[in-house]
Amino acid sequence: MKNSLLNNVGLALLRVGVSLMMIFGHGLGKFQNLIAGNFEFPNPIGIGSTPSLFLAVIGEFIAPILILIGYKTRLAAIPAAITMAVAYFAVHLNDPFKVQEKALYYLLAFVVIALVGPGKYSLDKK
Helix, strand or coil, X not given: CHHHHHHHHHHHHHHHHHHHHHHHHHHHHHHHHHHHCCCCCCCCCCCCXXXXXXXXXXXXXXXXXXXXXXXXHHHHHHXXXXXXXXXXXXXXXXXXXXXXXXXXXXXXXXXXXXHHCCCCCCCCCC
């Protein structure tokens, strides 16, 4: 019983903490740029700046909101993880480790969330 409670609290803390950091640290600014019509954005995978910005907003703003509240959590963690994989492998691969580190932390956290799910304290609770 105690172990289950701690696991669920731990999953909630991971889900909420990582999502809030992603939303306010990275996603909100991109979302505001998108809404304002400012489509200037890097094109790391060769699909164009506007589609890249749109996908980044999904991975860094929309998906983390879903993860935060625990709705379709495992599914929402996939675009968030893919966005961080792009950030690491396409944007920061040749940067020093200190720069790469943040993308790797987020990638790891979103992969863990995708694998283990949201826990009891979520809209997806089971």
